[in-house]
Amino acid sequence: MPDALKESDDMSEAERQKEIERLNELSDRQKKANVSLRGLYRWVLEFLRNCMVVAAVFYLAEKSGDWWLYGIAGIGSFALAGYCYTYIENWWPNLDVTRKGRLRGLVTIFGSVLVLQLVLAGITVGVMVTLDKIVRLEGQTTKGP
Numbered sequence: 001m002p003d004a005l006k007e008s009d010d011m012s013e014a015e016r017q018k019e020i021e022r023l024n025e026l027s028d029r030q031k032k033a034n035v036s037l038r039g040l041y042r043w044v045l046e047f048l049r050n051c052m053v054v055a056a057v058f059y060l061a062e063k064s065g066d067w068w069l070y071g072i073a074g075i076g077s078f079a080l081a082g083y084c085y086t087y088i089e090n091w092w093p094n095l096d097v098t099r100k101g102r103l104r105g106l107v108t109i110f111g112s113v114l115v116l117q118l119v120l121a122g123i124t125v126g127v128m129v130t131l132d133k134i135v136r137l138e139g140q141t142t143k144g145p
Contacts (some may be wrong), residue, residue: 055130
């Protein structure tokens with residue numbers, strides 16, 4: 001009888017240990033998710049800040065009419081779009097076209113290049129429209145009576 005009690009105590013200790021490990025794993029997953037989300041939120045805030053800086057330089061260039069400021073604003077918008085492109089290129093899947101037939105491989109390459117270019121064009125247009133709207137809004141709010 002004492003052996004049976006000892007076995008049930010050992011099982012309950014093993015179950016307790018298993019439950020503690022499970023709870024620790026859940027806690028670790030939550031922490032990892034929070035760190036990942038924090039990185040995403042930081043990226044969005046940095047992107048918005050960069051949009052505002054480039055838009056402010058465009059606004060100053062528009063108000064002053066100085067070609068030098070237009071050049072700096074253009075370089076800034078180019079850098080902002082390039083920053084976005086680097087994220088898209090890193091997310092792009094690696095396609096193995098060596099094992100496909102010649103025609104199928106060419107279609108895969110052409111299709112992926114087309115989709116990538118459409119995404120990049122969408123980013124460029126999105127950044128430019130966003131910057132334009134910010135500059136126009138700044139211009140409307142600074143006009144006094």
